Amino acid sequence: MVQGRQACLVSEKIRLFTVTNHRHESRICEVMAFRFEIIKKDSSSQARLGRVNTDHGSFSTPAFLPVGTQGSVKSLTPEELVEIGVEAILGNTYHLYLRPGHETIGRLGGLHIFTHWEKPILTDSGGFQIFSLGSLRKISEEGVTFQSHLDGSSHFLTPEKVVEIQRVLGTDIAMVLDECVPYPSPYEYVKPSMERTSRWASRSLQSRRENDPALFAIVQGGVHRDLREESARALVEMGFQGYAIGGLSVGEPKSMMMDVLKWTTPLLPKDAPRYLMGVGTPEDMINAVSLGIDFFDCVLPTRNARNGTLFTSSGKISIKQARYAEDGRPIDETCACYTCRHYSRAYLRHLYLAKEILSSRLNTIHNLYYYMNLLVKMREAIREGRLLEFYQSHTSSQGLETECSPPFQSNG
């Protein structure tokens, strides 16, 4: 089993791996402890400019982590991600555990070597996927039993096992197993679920070994203020290296999501990173950053890309529309991405209609570039103390003026 936190172990891993793959021999064995630095706090909101340091390098916050579900950010190579400006990605423990299996990945040198992505990786706990399985899973105090969506095989995961899987994957940031409750869920269901998630978090922490990945807890509690507060207090009491807010963007109104952030983030340690899971739109991210969130992951830009929905500086477009059939302009005249530098809307529409693989690639490059560029501009705005101005200018250019209201301003 491979562990990836300590210099000597990493050296050993590399040495072992070179038996079968000499190409990684020259890799620099740089090891850093997990650390979060806050570079600047915004004066008119809760926004922070920061940097997360890991064994595989660092990333600036606020950050957006593209989703590499099965060990690949769909359609792109690591080199392309780096060119787009991506500094960290997310991998799905549930998917990698089922296929090809964490032990296989461990024996092959860990997720970084397996996927050729050498920068930071955060893995989720699988909780969200398992609890999305509905009738295919059964929960107990000990853990959760579920059936694989791939072959129906039965699996039992405990909080301890989930920490172990992520250790073997060699991730940089691991998440605790949590129960993600659907929206809406009654108070009587959410309360005991949240309490169990807290007990699971405690067990996860207990099972942690020296040199393990950084471990983040996940605040749950549905849309109930006292439960969210209780969850946050209990987890902070235990002491994690970072805190995620889970169970959002599952169908609740936008304003409710922002309410949950407003209740929760003030209770989290100021010096630890805060991660809003599975969110979101550009506007969601700016709002959440103003409420003190440091990073995000979401399938939105990559999935939208594959479905032909593209972000532009003046709003989203659907590339399949007939109006683009002979449109020689790039997706966005102001965009400097590879796709916009070389291809017309007409060609992208053609590739989409012809179901060409290149369609997914070129669209994904563009949408991720849009997201990364948005984050760059957001960080600049925080640095220069003009995040509210940036939000207003963004929503105005997107034709979303009416949404330029609370929560952002009310929290200024």
Next chain:
Amino acid sequence: MVQGRQACLVSEKIRLFTVTNHRHESRICEVMAFRFEIIKKDSSSQARLGRVNTDHGSFSTPAFLPVGTQGSVKSLTPEELVEIGVEAILGNTYHLYLRPGHETIGRLGGLHIFTHWEKPILTDSGGFQIFSLGSLRKISEEGVTFQSHLDGSSHFLTPEKVVEIQRVLGTDIAMVLDECVPYPSPYEYVKPSMERTSRWASRSLQSRRENDPALFAIVQGGVHRDLREESARALVEMGFQGYAIGGLSVGEPKSMMMDVLKWTTPLLPKDAPRYLMGVGTPEDMINAVSLGIDFFDCVLPTRNARNGTLFTSSGKISIKQARYAEDGRPIDETCACYTCRHYSRAYLRHLYLAKEILSSRLNTIHNLYYYMNLLVKMREAIREGRLLEFYQSHTSSQGLETECSPPFQSNG
């Protein structure tokens, strides 16, 4: 309508296009006539080392042209093709005519600008696709009526129209409309069909305008020696810029394909390029080169890649096999392609099983690199007068010793 052969017209095209896309304004307007140079002839076979010059640059022969059916070599960007060593590609007139339509491509500046592939393009005539439609098409002396495989719409194409479509696409090498007869076909069917193909070739030539793309004729005649010879003689009499051998690799035995080449190539002009359509395997190509063929196109390396069949220096492998589940080695230890430099068989197997888009990309990069590298080595072998030795070494390393027999040697 855009024509792309003459400096002034190309300038005009670029000027018109810049109305909607300023990015192409700085493009160098370099125009050359189509020209084929023979650099060296092999002493022990009919093989030739040469160079084809076009308005969009030149390519070395023997050459392999990857297939970009719908304006994209599936899954790859032009930059990746260039990195792999690709110097020219093929586009399918049938597909581009139906979607997005040649007139749309013409209005957008032609196929090169549309697809961002700036090097030579050869387009086929659509004959192969149309005659593969079976009951959906009807042939007459005037031309062929067929129904679109996309929407069932009815279309009528003549030899003249096919020349026009390719002119509007702005291809570098255009093919005449031909009837590609299935194997086996009776002599009584093949003879009148071949004669009509010759009449169509004559009409194609008549309809040619100054500054049109280079026009190649296609020798037909099934597997009947006298018909192949009659076809070749008739077409050579008309005088084309190049000659293709069509109607092969449609199910006939390999030895029969080589027989057809042996009958045909000696009748073709020594100073014109010879193109074997839709072929083939590495061994087919070496054999055909020894019989005087200059270039090839085939979907084999790209389609195989998407199906997980990969070429290696010691034979083909199927990446989906369980034996590769924890194989940390690259596809081919001797290969220098991007895929082999960075990814293990285990990862490629995982991507394939998980149906990740990146699977098609990485496999296509490898297979095309294998083909391009094979052609580089073939050209070196011709230059150094050791093509037979190269063939023997290739078949031996592939475990194909028994096939190292005629036709290659018998033609030495």
